[in-house]
Amino acid sequence: MRIQPIKKLEGSVTVPGDKSISHRGIMLGSLAEGTTIVRDFLPAADCLSTISCFRQLGIAIQQDGQDVIVQGKGLRGLSQPKTTLDVGNSGTTFRLMSGILSAQAFDTALTGDASIQKRPMDRIVKPLRLMGAQLDGKEDGKFAPIHIKGQSLKSITYKSPVASAQVKSSILLAGLYANGETTVIEPNKSRDHTERMLAYFGHPLEIDGKKVTTTTCNELYSREVIVPGDISSAAYFLVAGSITPNSEILIKNVGINPTRTGILDVLKAMGADINYLNQRSVSGEPVADLQVKSSTLKSTIIGGEVIPRLIDEIPVIAVAACFAEGKTIIKDAAELKVKESNRIATVVSELSKMGAEVIETEDGMVITGTGYLNGAKVESFHDHRIAMSLAVAGLLAEGETWINNSDSVRISYPQFYDDLKKLTF
Structure with a gap:
């Protein structure tokens, strides 16, 4: 892709x-x-x-x-x-x-x-x-x-x-x-x-x-x-809308179960402009429409009790950190090593190819926000969340980004690239 x-x-x-x-x-x-x-x-x-x-x-x-x-x-x-x-x-x-x-x-x-x-x-x-x-x-x-x-x-x-x-x-x-x-x-x-x-x-x-x-x-x-919309799938648009200038996205019908909203808490701590609209309960699960606007993000420390609430979203949070002011620290996330890929190693290796200042640690990573990435040939390692995170990174990179094994998105979001394209200008 x-x-x-x-x-x-x-x-x-x-x-x-x-x-x-x-x-x-x-x-x-x-x-x-x-x-x-x-x-x-x-x-x-x-x-x-x-x-x-x-x-x-x-x-x-x-x-x-x-x-x-x-x-x-x-x-x-x-x-x-x-x-x-x-x-x-x-x-x-x-x-x-x-x-x-x-x-x-x-x-x-x-x-x-x-x-x-x-x-x-x-x-x-x-x-x-x-x-x-x-x-x-x-x-x-x-x-x-x-x-x-x-x-x-x-x-x-x-x-x-x-x-x-x-x-x-x-x-x-x-x-x-x-x-x-x-x-x-x-x-x-x-x-x-x-x-x-x-x-x-x-x-x-x-x-x-x-x-x-x-x-x-x-x-x-x-x-x-x-079934409400998957907040793990919404995460890519939440990050993309936050880091891309002059942007505004409405993500409809998203599940906001408190055990899953770590991504929202972290992005808000980083200064993201996210609003909950039309909150309701559906089949025992809380649901809302999420409005995200571009903003200036700052670094944060992510660890402890929030990690289980955003474990699947850490790859795309790492992309957000590349465009945040300061040094973002992700820790207590050793669980990432036993996902579809070793997501600590893959995030570090692929974002490094794009010029990110990111260092792997035993249980996470440290990312220094530079506000800059370059286009590159990157690898998803057949991991859907890595592929979608790299696609978000590519939107703001200088030059073209090519994602190998990009069809891994079929695991959770088959029409991801089509939906992303509809929002781009």
Whole structure:
């Protein structure tokens, strides 16, 4: 993909449905009794992997544009698949399904693409084994593929070493089948879409700060799920609108779940001009239209409890830091090393090619804002968030920027380049 420098960004955009909520709508709809309709579903590769896996587990799922109709069979209604379930590039599908499948009355196997097979799965294997699950995989379950022998599960209290919605959700979903109370305690609160959606489907959890407890679930009830726009996808326009002179963008229908709005908090701390319009609640999730105008950004320090609330947005925050006054420090973000790519190393290497003053640290990076980047040939490493972040950087670079493997955006935002082009002048 060739990105050319622009003069300004102007207009409105509706970003695709939230990836996390789309996944969970299919999963809980499959486990509920009756027909669930997921509206404004994100038809990107990761979420389609979830649909594919549940179809192989015997669930009838029909797609009608951005509406998905799920014929749920209840918590015990899944059936043994004929082949290994392939999640593609979706860590959410792999980790959350592992919790569900551990409690079934049959055996399954899960695998994924080359990226998935390098990502750490022991973070879910360990707690699920404590619950009585039988999981085996490469290097004793550290990596995919994973073989799961369905078992009766027992409840546990698990103190997670990482703040991860995928880890928390895997345990909580397994806990629906376990006897008694299953509790997860996190070092920092991670995104809470699973908790909100379980309550929406009729099974509220007990939440006390960083501690979440579920009890045995007898039944989930089908619902209409309206998926808001994904704030992780909106992030690229929030940053682009902030750093491009004379710009104003309205991003419609964006989920503003407090566990996901770290990007908004950080950009506002940097001096971004962002307003919330038309705030409302949809299917248990807070939603708003976001208006962003160009502004002069200043550096900040990003770390601690905010990191789980913006972990996916750090690559594009690094781009914003290139155009901020002063030195921006990103720390406590070692989790970036085990995403679709090592996002610390890839952000540093590719922005450096564009002339950025960026230094890699053990758990983050330090970026000195110069207000200048040059066009270059850069690599996405098949990582959708790296590709989109580099596209934003290219808008303000001097000269053309070429992004290799740019089609990785299909993982979460297939029409990203088209939407970006519509706003450019």
